[in-house]
Amino acid sequence: MAIIQYPPSFGAGRLARFVKGVVWLLLVVLVAVSITFALSRIVPADPARLAAGLEAGPEQVERVRQDMGLDDPVMVQYVRYIAGLVRGDFGDSIRTRGPILDDVVEALPASIELIVVSFAIFASLGILAGIIWAYWPRGVHAILLRAVAVAGSAVPVFWVGLLLQIVLAARLGWFPVAGNLNHAAAGIAEVTGAGLLDALIARSPPAMWEAARVLFLPVMTIVIHNIALTIALMRSSLADQLDREYVRAARARGLSEWRVVMVDALRNALNPVVTMLGLQLGWLLGGVVIVEVIFSWPGIGLYAFSSFQAFDYNAIMAITVLATAGFVLVNALVGQIYPLLDPRIREAR
Amino acid sequence: MVEDLTVTYPGAGRPAVKGVSLEIESGRTLAVVGESGSGKTTLALALAGLLDRRARRRASRLEINGENLLAARRRRWRQLRRTDISFIFQSPINSWNPTRTMIAQVRDAMSAAGHAGRMPELLDLLGRVGFEDPERRLADLPHQLSGGMLQRVSIAVAVIIEPALLIADEPTSALDSTVQSEILAILAELRSEADLAMLIISHDLSVVARVADDVMVLYGGKVVEQGAQAAVLGSAVHPYTRGLLDSVPRLDRDRKTPLPSMEPGHLPAAGCPFAPRCRLVVDDCRRAEPELIPVDATLAACPPAASSTLIAT
Numbered sequence: 201m202a203i204i205q206y207p208p209s210f211g212a213g214r215l216a217r218f219v220k221g222v223v224w225l226l227l228v229v230l231v232a233v234s235i236t237f238a239l240s241r242i243v244p245a246d247p248a249r250l251a252a253g254l255e256a257g258p259e260q261v262e263r264v265r266q267d268m269g270l271d272d273p274v275m276v277q278y279v280r281y282i283a284g285l286v287r288g289d290f291g292d293s294i295r296t297r298g299p300i301l302d303d304v305v306e307a308l309p310a311s312i313e314l315i316v317v318s319f320a321i322f323a324s325l326g327i328l329a330g331i332i333w334a335y336w337p338r339g340v341h342a343i344l345l346r347a348v349a350v351a352g353s354a355v356p357v358f359w360v361g362l363l364l365q366i367v368l369a370a371r372l373g374w375f376p377v378a379g380n381l382n383h384a385a386a387g388i389a390e391v392t393g394a395g396l397l398d399a400l401i402a403r404s405p406p407a408m409w410e411a412a413r414v415l416f417l418p419v420m421t422i423v424i425h426n427i428a429l430t431i432a433l434m435r436s437s438l439a440d441q442l443d444r445e446y447v448r449a450a451r452a453r454g455l456s457e458w459r460v461v462m463v464d465a466l467r468n469a470l471n472p473v474v475t476m477l478g479l480q481l482g483w484l485l486g487g488v489v490i491v492e493v494i495f496s497w498p499g500i501g502l503y504a505f506s507s508f509q510a511f512d513y514n515a516i517m518a519i520t521v522l523a524t525a526g527f528v529l530v531n532a533l534v535g536q537i538y539p540l541l542d543p544r545i546r547e548a549r
Numbered sequence: 550m551v552e553d554l555t556v557t558y559p560g561a562g563r564p565a566v567k568g569v570s571l572e573i574e575s576g577r578t579l580a581v582v583g584e585s586g587s588g589k590t591t592l593a594l595a596l597a598g599l600l601d602r603r604a605r606r607r608a609s610r611l612e613i614n615g616e617n618l619l620a621a622r623r624r625r626w627r628q629l630r631r632t633d634i635s636f637i638f639q640s641p642i643n644s645w646n647p648t649r650t651m652i653a654q655v656r657d658a659m660s661a662a663g664h665a666g667r668m669p670e671l672l673d674l675l676g677r678v679g680f681e682d683p684e685r686r687l688a689d690l691p692h693q694l695s696g697g698m699l700q701r702v703s704i705a706v707a708v709i710i711e712p713a714l715l716i717a718d719e720p721t722s723a724l725d726s727t728v729q730s731e732i733l734a735i736l737a738e739l740r741s742e743a744d745l746a747m748l749i750i751s752h753d754l755s756v757v758a759r760v761a762d763d764v765m766v767l768y769g770g771k772v773v774e775q776g777a778q779a780a781v782l783g784s785a786v787h788p789y790t791r792g793l794l795d796s797v798p799r800l801d802r803d804r805k806t807p808l809p810s811m812e813p814g815h816l817p818a819a820g821c822p823f824a825p826r827c828r829l830v831v832d833d834c835r836r837a838e839p840e841l842i843p844v845d846a847t848l849a850a851c852p853p854a855a856s857s858t859l860i861a862t
Contacts (some may be wrong), residue, residue, distance in 0.1 A: 287733060445643035452599055452638070453658035455630030463657075464646045542648045543690060 225528045234413030240365030247501040251294040252493045254466035290518035300518045309393030318422035326427045330434020352428025361421040361494040378496040391490040418495040444505040482527035552610035565591040567770040573746035580761035581750045588770035589750045593716050597634050631662040635707035639719040641699035645691040652687040662710045672707045678735045697728035717749045740850025765788050769822025776847030786849035789823050828854045
């Protein structure tokens with residue numbers, strides 16, 4: 201009987217895995233770009249017509265079309281667009297007339313601030329509440345948490361946003377109705393564009409307070425919607441682990457409840473929660489649109505919304521590419537967390 | 550020792566353990582025998598304070614080392630599990646967290662018991678119980694070790710605290726038979742060295758014959774027979790015990806009629822729990838639950854068997 205020897209397979213090393221990941225990421229983005237590109241050429245709106253303005257005559261529209269390269273064959277336009285992307289050129293905006301990259305760079309910090317703050321709050325509070333609910337399944341808190349878990353995911357985002365706006369801002373006046381921090385009025389320099397961070401850099405407590413105040417309502421809107429899933433999944437996942445025999449065995453060895461729950465059981469219970477948080481974070485990159493529109497938050501979502509209205513197809517495509525890349529990137533990063541939680545995954549690779 | 554212990558799980562009609570009394574002196578081993586669902590694991594968990602929070606426990610006495618534990622709180626039980634009570638579980642692979650290395654979990658156990666400085670001693674002990682190269686193998690995750698190896702670690706961690714009571718819940722039934730016999734030898738040896746009381750749960754009468762001084766037979770949460778090992782295994786009175794003994798396959802005789810099997814969870818609401826499967830059943834058995842009465846060398850809860858034995862002798 202011959203002994204079959206397998207060649208050492210490619211993809212065994214850490215570097216090979218990394219390269220594979222990057223190639224995969226680029227491939228996904230390329231597919232997303234292609235689909236968006238195709239869609240932008242299928243929809244019946246005419247960007248040249250929009251760009252030329254309402255008063256433009258047919259000749260003018262035709263000239264604009266030539267200027268924008270829209271009379272070239274679609275494949276040529278496609279290749280030109282991809283080539284631009286590789287150089288970091290997303291094209292010009294029909295609406296703002298400037299390079300889209302500049303618009304995006306200006307809008308991004310506000311969105312990232314909103315997403316990061318919201319995510320940090322709903323992830324940490326959600327995990328904490330889920331742990332408490334799983335460990336003490338009965339009591340007033342359990343009833344409250346169940347209500348939050350059910351209501352939070354059932355109620356639509358725009359409704360929560362509007363309700364918060366009406367009650368906490370318009371009626372009670374505790375928070376501004378909409379808008380971001382006015383750097384000049386707060387007396388701080390605009391370094392990053394993210395209000396809270398700039399206030400922190402300027403070491404100005406009143407500006408920080410003001411930045412937190414403007415953030416509060418949009419953040420609350422995102423948190424209420426997203427925390428529900430986190431709580432529910434954390435609870436069921438941890439409750440499942442707490443019923444396992446190894447938990448009883450750890451208790452039998454005299455381990456403290458803290459170690460049993462927070463070290464042994466929680467570690468295993470976090471796995472599905474991390475998966476879902478990764479998906480939620482990825483979703484937020486594209487999903488802040490509604491929240492930003494409600495609260496006139498000058499981020500990428502509001503920019504996307506305005507671009508949609510103006511059929512600014514270059515801008516829409518740029519945002520799609522960014523959201524896709526962000527989603528894939530977040531999930532790739534989440535993939536790096538699993539082996540930390542479960543060493544069996546590390547070994548299986 | 551425990552007297553008149555009853556444990557009920559919520560939603561269950563009848564108690565999982567009903568009116569069980571037992572006493573184990575240090576240096577002795579009591580084997581609790583019974584089939585699945587007979588309440589033997591519940592009994593063991595109750596003695597270590599490890600019952601589910603929802604379970605309701607009643608007893609007229611519950612003592613370890615003379616300390617009354619009827620009103621002991623969870624904190625006290627935890628303290629006892631660190632110093633006086635050790636537990637070995639049935640499934641070695643499920644006794645350890647699958648995602649943490651053995652060394653991390655062993656260290657956790659050692660420092661919980663206040664023996665963090667005794668790791669070298671534990672490694673020695675592991676070597677003695679046949680766990681080779683402990684320093685290197687403990688760096689592994691549980692699934693990288695065999696069931697026998699894992700159970701050796703469980704035993705070493707259980708014994709190193711020099712407990713007053715060692716409870717072993719079917720410590721060998723998840724292992725194959727050669728490993729089984731090694732583990733039993735280790736347990737017997739450690740038991741004889743340390744002056745501890747051991748409670749071993751098993752459905753395997755050959756295991757009982759090897760390690761037990763006394764035997765208690767549970768059926769439907771009730772003690773149906775108890776006594777010295779030789780008496781119970783040699784001259785059992787209760788028809789259930791006799792049925793168990795008869796169903797042990799042996800080379801030197803033909804197999805007798807096996808116990809009539811029964812669907813689990815169909816115990817009668819009143820009377821003797823064994824009545825539906827019993828060959829000696831009379832009308833009285835279905836009315837009142839029989840008490841343990843001394844017959845020959847054992848205590849048996851079966852008046853018909855008792856009277857026929859008395860007539861025969």
